[in-house]
Amino acid sequence: MSEPILTLEDVNSYYGNSHVVFDLDIEIEQNEVVALLGRNGAGKTTTLRTITGTVPRREGTIEFRGEDISSSSVDDISKKGIKLVPEDRRIFPTLTVMENLQVAHDSAVDPRPIEDMFEVFPKLEELQENKGRNLSGGEQQMLSVSRALVQNPDLLLLDEPTEGLAPVIVDDLRDVFEEVVSEDVTVLITEQNVDFALNLSERAYIIEKGANAWEGTIEELEDNEELLEEYLSVGGESGQGGEPASTD
């Protein structure tokens, strides 16, 4: 077993007086791909924001590579190699694809060559002169992920990467992500699209009302219909790649 890269122990976080994350424990090993699952409002996004320091944890400990980062600034945590790809895909709409990548590249401590991103996302090479605002949702997502990857993170936090994307695009993204996770990077991914998350991950945590509800391997989760129904609203028959609801 390798060393844990990230450990959350008894972590609590709040928005003002509103207590959202309760005594949360998470442990992720180097190069693991772990899913963080739970219903809408369970606290997945808040957990990722707590790890990056944007929502300060009030009690408990967060360690990254054995170092206590519980009180570190957002900037320091980012410099240590934790990158979040937020749900709302923060890209610069008026900059081209290349410029978007360049900005991310130039602000990193130890970036990868931009050309490496074009190997993972050949579509982005074709689109490199296009402005961010003219990209489709899926293309914006690829750009958002490659902006994080070009910074050479040790830990990549992906917040609902398939949110709002058409099923065909989700398929493309799945192929690309399989390549991404085979790179030398550790990933924590939240998803409403449980199939997508299960496909990529080795292990999962389920949270409910901001607290640990279950943890185990993907095989254990897939075999546990009750769990899927109870916490993830996935019935045995549903959510398994059926026809999309009318999108056109």
Ligand SMILES: Nc1ncnc2c1ncn2[C@@H]1O[C@H](COP(=O)(O)OP(=O)(O)OP(=O)(O)O)[C@@H](O)[C@H]1O
């Ligand atoms: N900025 C905020 N201020 C106050 N409360 C918030 C804020 N953002 C989220 N919350 C509340 O915190 C709880 C957890 O929300 P969070 O977004 O972390 O859940 P989630 O599991 O990521 O859900 P979703 O899948 O809908 O994104 C919810 O009750 C939500 O209403």
